[in-house]
Amino acid sequence: MNYARLTIALGLAALTAACGKKAETPVAAETNQAAPAAAMSGDMGNMAMAPSAPAQIMAKGHGTVTAIDKAAGTITLDHGPIPEAKWPAMTMAFKAAPAITDAAKVGDNVDFDLTLTGNTGEVTAISKK
Template sequence: MNHARLTIALGLAALTAACGKKAEAPVATETNEAEPAATMSGDMGNMSMAPDANAAIKAKGHGTVTAIDKAAGTITLDHGPIPEAKWPAMTMAFKAAPSITDAVKVGDKVDFDLSLKGSDGEVTAIAKQ
Protein backbone atom coordinates (compact mmCIF):
# COMPACT_ATOMS: atom_id res chain seq x y z
CA MET A 1 0.00 0.00 0.00
CA ASN A 2 2.81 2.43 0.88
CA HIS A 3 4.52 1.64 -2.44
CA ALA A 4 1.35 2.67 -4.31
CA ARG A 5 1.15 5.98 -2.40
CA LEU A 6 4.79 6.72 -3.09
CA THR A 7 4.33 5.93 -6.78
CA ILE A 8 1.28 8.21 -6.99
CA ALA A 9 3.02 11.03 -5.11
CA LEU A 10 6.11 10.81 -7.36
CA GLY A 11 3.93 10.66 -10.47
CA LEU A 12 1.95 13.75 -9.44
CA ALA A 13 5.17 15.59 -8.59
CA ALA A 14 6.61 14.73 -12.02
CA LEU A 15 3.44 15.85 -13.83
CA THR A 16 3.30 19.08 -11.88
CA ALA A 17 6.98 19.78 -12.55
CA ALA A 18 6.44 19.10 -16.24
CA CYS A 19 3.77 21.80 -16.31
CA GLY A 20 6.20 24.32 -14.85
CA LYS A 21 4.29 24.53 -11.58
CA LYS A 22 5.63 24.00 -8.10
CA ALA A 23 4.77 20.54 -6.77
CA GLU A 24 2.69 20.22 -3.65
CA ALA A 25 4.35 18.61 -0.66
CA PRO A 26 4.22 14.81 -0.89
CA VAL A 27 2.25 12.86 1.69
CA ALA A 28 4.48 11.54 4.46
CA THR A 29 4.30 7.73 4.55
CA GLU A 30 4.46 7.33 8.31
CA THR A 31 1.87 9.90 9.41
CA ASN A 32 -0.39 10.02 6.35
CA GLU A 33 -0.40 13.85 6.62
CA ALA A 34 0.87 16.41 4.15
CA GLU A 35 4.00 18.35 5.04
CA PRO A 36 3.39 22.04 5.87
CA ALA A 37 3.29 24.34 2.85
CA ALA A 38 6.03 26.93 2.35
CA THR A 39 5.31 30.34 3.81
CA MET A 40 4.71 33.12 1.26
CA SER A 41 6.65 36.31 1.70
CA GLY A 42 7.29 39.55 -0.12
CA ASP A 43 5.14 42.47 -1.15
CA MET A 44 1.93 41.09 -2.62
CA GLY A 45 0.13 44.44 -2.56
CA ASN A 46 0.56 44.80 -6.33
CA MET A 47 -0.65 41.28 -7.07
CA SER A 48 -3.80 41.32 -9.19
CA MET A 49 -6.63 38.95 -8.40
CA ALA A 50 -8.23 36.75 -11.03
CA PRO A 51 -11.14 38.56 -12.68
CA ASP A 52 -14.67 37.58 -11.67
CA ALA A 53 -16.21 35.62 -14.53
CA ASN A 54 -19.46 37.56 -14.02
CA ALA A 55 -17.78 40.98 -13.91
CA ALA A 56 -18.19 43.36 -16.82
CA ILE A 57 -15.08 44.19 -18.84
CA LYS A 58 -14.58 47.83 -19.72
CA ALA A 59 -13.20 48.43 -23.22
CA LYS A 60 -12.63 51.25 -25.68
CA GLY A 61 -13.00 51.19 -29.43
CA HIS A 62 -12.86 53.24 -32.61
CA GLY A 63 -15.08 52.78 -35.61
CA THR A 64 -17.86 53.94 -37.89
CA VAL A 65 -21.60 53.92 -37.20
CA THR A 66 -23.25 51.70 -39.83
CA ALA A 67 -26.79 51.46 -38.41
CA ILE A 68 -28.95 52.77 -35.58
CA ASP A 69 -32.13 51.00 -34.46
CA LYS A 70 -33.77 53.26 -31.88
CA ALA A 71 -36.74 50.90 -31.45
CA ALA A 72 -34.46 47.98 -30.57
CA GLY A 73 -32.04 50.20 -28.63
CA THR A 74 -28.99 49.16 -30.67
CA ILE A 75 -26.17 50.77 -32.58
CA THR A 76 -24.12 48.90 -35.17
CA LEU A 77 -20.44 49.76 -35.38
CA ASP A 78 -17.77 48.75 -37.87
CA HIS A 79 -14.92 48.81 -35.35
CA GLY A 80 -11.24 48.09 -35.20
CA PRO A 81 -9.69 45.47 -32.89
CA ILE A 82 -10.71 45.65 -29.24
CA PRO A 83 -7.76 44.24 -27.25
CA GLU A 84 -9.55 44.16 -23.88
CA ALA A 85 -12.08 41.71 -25.33
CA LYS A 86 -9.52 39.97 -27.60
CA TRP A 87 -11.75 40.81 -30.59
CA PRO A 88 -10.51 41.41 -34.13
CA ALA A 89 -11.94 44.20 -36.28
CA MET A 90 -15.57 43.49 -37.22
CA THR A 91 -19.03 44.95 -37.62
CA MET A 92 -21.50 44.25 -34.84
CA ALA A 93 -24.55 45.62 -33.05
CA PHE A 94 -24.42 46.72 -29.42
CA LYS A 95 -27.07 47.75 -26.92
CA ALA A 96 -27.18 51.52 -26.49
CA ALA A 97 -29.23 53.96 -24.46
CA PRO A 98 -31.25 56.62 -26.34
CA SER A 99 -28.70 59.27 -25.31
CA ILE A 100 -26.07 57.28 -27.24
CA THR A 101 -28.15 56.63 -30.37
CA ASP A 102 -29.31 60.28 -30.48
CA ALA A 103 -25.74 61.61 -30.29
CA VAL A 104 -24.55 60.20 -33.64
CA LYS A 105 -25.76 59.34 -37.12
CA VAL A 106 -24.91 56.64 -39.68
CA GLY A 107 -21.52 57.35 -41.26
CA ASP A 108 -20.03 59.12 -38.22
CA LYS A 109 -16.53 58.04 -37.19
CA VAL A 110 -16.58 57.56 -33.42
CA ASP A 111 -14.63 56.68 -30.30
CA PHE A 112 -16.71 54.62 -27.88
CA ASP A 113 -16.63 52.92 -24.49
CA LEU A 114 -18.05 49.44 -24.01
CA SER A 115 -19.21 47.40 -21.07
CA LEU A 116 -18.84 43.71 -21.97
CA LYS A 117 -20.32 40.82 -20.02
CA GLY A 118 -20.02 37.44 -21.65
CA SER A 119 -21.01 37.89 -25.30
CA ASP A 120 -23.22 40.90 -24.52
CA GLY A 121 -21.89 44.38 -25.12
CA GLU A 122 -23.28 47.83 -24.44
CA VAL A 123 -21.97 51.16 -25.66
CA THR A 124 -21.77 53.32 -22.52
CA ALA A 125 -20.23 56.46 -24.09
CA ILE A 126 -19.67 57.69 -27.63
CA ALA A 127 -17.96 60.71 -29.20
CA LYS A 128 -17.55 61.78 -32.82
CA GLN A 129 -13.93 61.88 -34.00
Template sequence: MKSLSILALGSAVLLAACGQNADKPDNTAEASATMGDMSGDMGNMAMPAETAKVAKGTGTVKAIDETAGTITLEHGPIAEANWPAMTMAFKAAPALIDSVAVGDKVAFDLALKDGIGEVTAIQKQ
Protein backbone atom coordinates in the same frame (compact mmCIF):
# COMPACT_ATOMS: atom_id res chain seq x y z
CA MET B 1 -14.34 -6.89 37.67
CA LYS B 2 -14.33 -8.65 34.31
CA SER B 3 -17.59 -6.92 33.28
CA LEU B 4 -16.12 -3.51 34.22
CA SER B 5 -13.13 -4.15 31.91
CA ILE B 6 -15.43 -5.21 29.08
CA LEU B 7 -17.55 -2.06 29.64
CA ALA B 8 -14.44 0.16 29.55
CA LEU B 9 -13.17 -1.57 26.42
CA GLY B 10 -16.59 -1.23 24.76
CA SER B 11 -16.73 2.49 25.61
CA ALA B 12 -13.27 3.03 24.14
CA VAL B 13 -14.27 1.27 20.91
CA LEU B 14 -17.46 3.32 20.65
CA LEU B 15 -15.60 6.58 21.20
CA ALA B 16 -13.04 5.66 18.55
CA ALA B 17 -15.78 4.66 16.10
CA CYS B 18 -17.54 8.00 16.61
CA GLY B 19 -14.37 9.96 15.90
CA GLN B 20 -14.37 11.40 19.42
CA ASN B 21 -11.20 11.85 21.39
CA ALA B 22 -11.65 11.94 25.15
CA ASP B 23 -8.54 14.13 25.47
CA LYS B 24 -9.87 16.90 23.19
CA PRO B 25 -12.78 19.24 23.96
CA ASP B 26 -15.95 19.15 21.85
CA ASN B 27 -15.69 21.94 19.24
CA THR B 28 -19.24 21.58 17.91
CA ALA B 29 -20.46 24.88 19.36
CA GLU B 30 -17.39 26.71 18.04
CA ALA B 31 -17.85 25.27 14.56
CA SER B 32 -21.52 26.24 14.57
CA ALA B 33 -20.67 29.79 15.57
CA THR B 34 -18.14 30.22 12.76
CA MET B 35 -19.91 28.31 9.99
CA GLY B 36 -23.44 29.54 10.59
CA ASP B 37 -26.45 27.48 9.60
CA MET B 38 -25.38 25.61 6.48
CA SER B 39 -28.23 23.13 6.39
CA GLY B 40 -30.61 22.76 3.48
CA ASP B 41 -30.29 22.66 -0.30
CA MET B 42 -27.30 24.70 -1.47
CA GLY B 43 -27.81 23.82 -5.15
CA ASN B 44 -29.40 27.20 -5.85
CA MET B 45 -26.75 29.23 -4.02
CA ALA B 46 -26.10 32.45 -5.94
CA MET B 47 -22.63 32.98 -7.31
CA PRO B 48 -21.06 36.44 -7.31
CA ALA B 49 -21.77 38.40 -10.47
CA GLU B 50 -18.97 38.58 -12.95
CA THR B 51 -17.58 42.08 -13.32
CA ALA B 52 -17.74 43.45 -16.85
CA LYS B 53 -14.41 44.25 -18.50
CA VAL B 54 -14.08 47.64 -20.23
CA ALA B 55 -12.81 47.99 -23.79
CA LYS B 56 -12.29 51.00 -26.04
CA GLY B 57 -12.69 51.23 -29.79
CA THR B 58 -13.07 53.54 -32.76
CA GLY B 59 -15.20 53.17 -35.82
CA THR B 60 -18.06 54.41 -37.97
CA VAL B 61 -21.78 54.27 -37.20
CA LYS B 62 -23.34 52.08 -39.91
CA ALA B 63 -26.90 51.75 -38.59
CA ILE B 64 -29.12 52.76 -35.69
CA ASP B 65 -32.13 50.73 -34.54
CA GLU B 66 -33.96 52.70 -31.87
CA THR B 67 -36.62 49.99 -31.48
CA ALA B 68 -34.04 47.29 -30.75
CA GLY B 69 -31.82 49.73 -28.81
CA THR B 70 -28.74 49.00 -30.92
CA ILE B 71 -25.98 50.85 -32.77
CA THR B 72 -24.17 49.02 -35.57
CA LEU B 73 -20.50 49.99 -35.67
CA GLU B 74 -17.80 49.18 -38.21
CA HIS B 75 -14.84 49.15 -35.85
CA GLY B 76 -11.14 48.46 -35.84
CA PRO B 77 -9.57 45.68 -33.76
CA ILE B 78 -10.49 45.69 -30.05
CA ALA B 79 -7.56 44.22 -28.14
CA GLU B 80 -9.35 43.90 -24.76
CA ALA B 81 -11.96 41.63 -26.37
CA ASN B 82 -9.48 39.89 -28.70
CA TRP B 83 -11.71 40.93 -31.64
CA PRO B 84 -10.48 41.71 -35.16
CA ALA B 85 -11.90 44.63 -37.16
CA MET B 86 -15.54 43.93 -38.04
CA THR B 87 -19.05 45.37 -38.26
CA MET B 88 -21.46 44.46 -35.49
CA ALA B 89 -24.50 45.71 -33.57
CA PHE B 90 -24.20 46.66 -29.91
CA LYS B 91 -26.85 47.39 -27.30
CA ALA B 92 -26.79 51.01 -26.13
CA ALA B 93 -28.87 53.29 -23.91
CA PRO B 94 -31.35 55.56 -25.76
CA ALA B 95 -29.38 58.71 -24.85
CA LEU B 96 -26.26 57.26 -26.50
CA ILE B 97 -28.20 56.22 -29.60
CA ASP B 98 -29.65 59.74 -29.90
CA SER B 99 -26.21 61.35 -29.68
CA VAL B 100 -24.91 59.94 -33.00
CA ALA B 101 -26.03 59.54 -36.61
CA VAL B 102 -25.28 57.06 -39.38
CA GLY B 103 -21.91 57.94 -40.93
CA ASP B 104 -20.43 59.53 -37.78
CA LYS B 105 -16.84 58.59 -36.92
CA VAL B 106 -16.84 57.71 -33.21
CA ALA B 107 -14.76 56.63 -30.25
CA PHE B 108 -16.64 54.33 -27.88
CA ASP B 109 -16.38 52.36 -24.66
CA LEU B 110 -17.78 48.86 -24.29
CA ALA B 111 -18.69 46.84 -21.24
CA LEU B 112 -17.68 43.25 -22.11
CA LYS B 113 -19.42 40.38 -20.37
CA ASP B 114 -19.71 36.77 -21.53
CA GLY B 115 -18.33 37.68 -24.98
CA ILE B 116 -20.93 40.38 -25.58
CA GLY B 117 -20.24 44.12 -25.71
CA GLU B 118 -22.57 46.96 -24.76
CA VAL B 119 -21.78 50.57 -25.63
CA THR B 120 -21.47 52.55 -22.40
CA ALA B 121 -20.05 55.79 -23.88
CA ILE B 122 -19.75 57.20 -27.37
CA GLN B 123 -18.34 60.44 -28.79
CA LYS B 124 -18.14 61.86 -32.29
CA GLN B 125 -14.59 62.37 -33.55
Protein backbone atom coordinates in the same frame (compact mmCIF):
# COMPACT_ATOMS: atom_id res chain seq x y z
CA MET C 1 -46.35 -1.73 32.25
CA ASN C 2 -43.95 0.35 34.39
CA TYR C 3 -41.03 -0.84 32.23
CA ALA C 4 -42.78 0.40 29.09
CA ARG C 5 -43.31 3.85 30.65
CA LEU C 6 -39.72 3.95 31.89
CA THR C 7 -38.41 2.98 28.42
CA ILE C 8 -40.52 5.65 26.73
CA ALA C 9 -39.45 8.28 29.27
CA LEU C 10 -35.76 7.45 28.84
CA GLY C 11 -36.13 7.48 25.05
CA LEU C 12 -37.79 10.91 25.10
CA ALA C 13 -35.11 12.23 27.45
CA ALA C 14 -32.37 10.99 25.11
CA LEU C 15 -34.06 12.56 22.06
CA THR C 16 -34.54 15.86 23.86
CA ALA C 17 -30.89 15.93 24.92
CA ALA C 18 -29.74 15.14 21.36
CA CYS C 19 -31.80 17.95 19.81
CA GLY C 20 -29.44 20.67 21.00
CA LYS C 21 -26.23 19.00 19.83
CA LYS C 22 -24.57 19.70 16.48
CA ALA C 23 -23.60 16.81 14.28
CA GLU C 24 -19.88 16.05 14.26
CA THR C 25 -17.89 15.87 11.03
CA PRO C 26 -17.18 12.21 10.24
CA VAL C 27 -13.51 11.26 10.23
CA ALA C 28 -12.12 8.84 7.67
CA ALA C 29 -10.71 5.87 9.60
CA GLU C 30 -7.64 5.20 7.45
CA THR C 31 -6.38 8.73 6.86
CA ASN C 32 -7.63 10.50 9.99
CA GLN C 33 -8.86 13.39 7.80
CA ALA C 34 -12.23 15.07 7.70
CA ALA C 35 -14.84 13.55 5.41
CA PRO C 36 -15.58 15.24 2.06
CA ALA C 37 -17.88 18.27 1.89
CA ALA C 38 -20.76 16.05 0.73
CA ALA C 39 -20.90 14.67 4.28
CA MET C 40 -21.34 18.13 5.82
CA SER C 41 -24.39 18.81 7.92
CA GLY C 42 -25.91 21.91 9.38
CA ASP C 43 -26.62 25.21 7.69
CA MET C 44 -23.73 25.24 5.19
CA GLY C 45 -24.17 21.63 4.06
CA ASN C 46 -27.55 22.42 2.53
CA MET C 47 -26.63 25.81 1.11
CA ALA C 48 -27.04 26.07 -2.66
CA MET C 49 -24.26 27.84 -4.51
CA ALA C 50 -25.41 30.82 -6.55
CA PRO C 51 -24.11 30.97 -10.10
CA SER C 52 -21.43 33.59 -10.45
CA ALA C 53 -22.20 36.56 -12.59
CA PRO C 54 -20.02 37.12 -15.62
CA ALA C 55 -17.31 39.69 -15.02
CA GLN C 56 -17.74 43.12 -16.56
CA ILE C 57 -14.82 44.59 -18.48
CA MET C 58 -14.49 48.18 -19.61
CA ALA C 59 -13.12 48.70 -23.12
CA LYS C 60 -12.62 51.46 -25.66
CA GLY C 61 -12.96 51.29 -29.42
CA HIS C 62 -12.88 53.27 -32.64
CA GLY C 63 -15.13 52.75 -35.62
CA THR C 64 -17.86 53.88 -37.96
CA VAL C 65 -21.60 53.86 -37.25
CA THR C 66 -23.25 51.64 -39.88
CA ALA C 67 -26.79 51.40 -38.46
CA ILE C 68 -28.95 52.68 -35.61
CA ASP C 69 -32.12 50.92 -34.42
CA LYS C 70 -33.75 53.20 -31.87
CA ALA C 71 -36.70 50.83 -31.35
CA ALA C 72 -34.36 47.93 -30.45
CA GLY C 73 -31.95 50.22 -28.57
CA THR C 74 -28.92 49.16 -30.64
CA ILE C 75 -26.13 50.80 -32.58
CA THR C 76 -24.10 48.89 -35.17
CA LEU C 77 -20.43 49.75 -35.42
CA ASP C 78 -17.74 48.72 -37.90
CA HIS C 79 -14.93 48.80 -35.35
CA GLY C 80 -11.23 48.06 -35.14
CA PRO C 81 -9.77 45.40 -32.83
CA ILE C 82 -10.82 45.55 -29.16
CA PRO C 83 -7.93 43.99 -27.22
CA GLU C 84 -9.76 43.94 -23.85
CA ALA C 85 -12.34 41.56 -25.36
CA LYS C 86 -9.81 39.79 -27.62
CA TRP C 87 -12.02 40.75 -30.59
CA PRO C 88 -10.63 41.37 -34.07
CA ALA C 89 -11.95 44.17 -36.25
CA MET C 90 -15.57 43.48 -37.24
CA THR C 91 -19.04 44.94 -37.62
CA MET C 92 -21.49 44.23 -34.83
CA ALA C 93 -24.53 45.62 -33.05
CA PHE C 94 -24.31 46.78 -29.44
CA LYS C 95 -26.96 47.76 -26.92
CA ALA C 96 -27.04 51.52 -26.36
CA ALA C 97 -29.09 53.96 -24.31
CA PRO C 98 -31.40 56.37 -26.18
CA ALA C 99 -29.04 59.29 -25.48
CA ILE C 100 -26.31 57.45 -27.41
CA THR C 101 -28.48 56.40 -30.36
CA ASP C 102 -29.82 59.98 -30.58
CA ALA C 103 -26.32 61.50 -30.58
CA ALA C 104 -24.92 59.37 -33.41
CA LYS C 105 -25.66 59.26 -37.13
CA VAL C 106 -24.93 56.59 -39.72
CA GLY C 107 -21.53 57.31 -41.25
CA ASP C 108 -20.07 59.01 -38.16
CA ASN C 109 -16.48 58.07 -37.26
CA VAL C 110 -16.55 57.62 -33.48
CA ASP C 111 -14.61 56.73 -30.38
CA PHE C 112 -16.72 54.70 -27.96
CA ASP C 113 -16.65 53.12 -24.51
CA LEU C 114 -18.00 49.63 -23.93
CA THR C 115 -19.04 47.62 -20.93
CA LEU C 116 -18.40 43.99 -21.84
CA THR C 117 -20.27 41.19 -20.10
CA GLY C 118 -19.43 37.74 -21.44
CA ASN C 119 -19.61 37.92 -25.24
CA THR C 120 -21.87 40.97 -25.38
CA GLY C 121 -21.17 44.64 -25.05
CA GLU C 122 -23.05 47.85 -24.40
CA VAL C 123 -21.91 51.23 -25.67
CA THR C 124 -21.83 53.47 -22.61
CA ALA C 125 -20.33 56.60 -24.22
CA ILE C 126 -19.70 57.79 -27.76
CA SER C 127 -18.00 60.80 -29.31
CA LYS C 128 -17.48 61.88 -32.92
CA LYS C 129 -13.90 62.12 -34.18
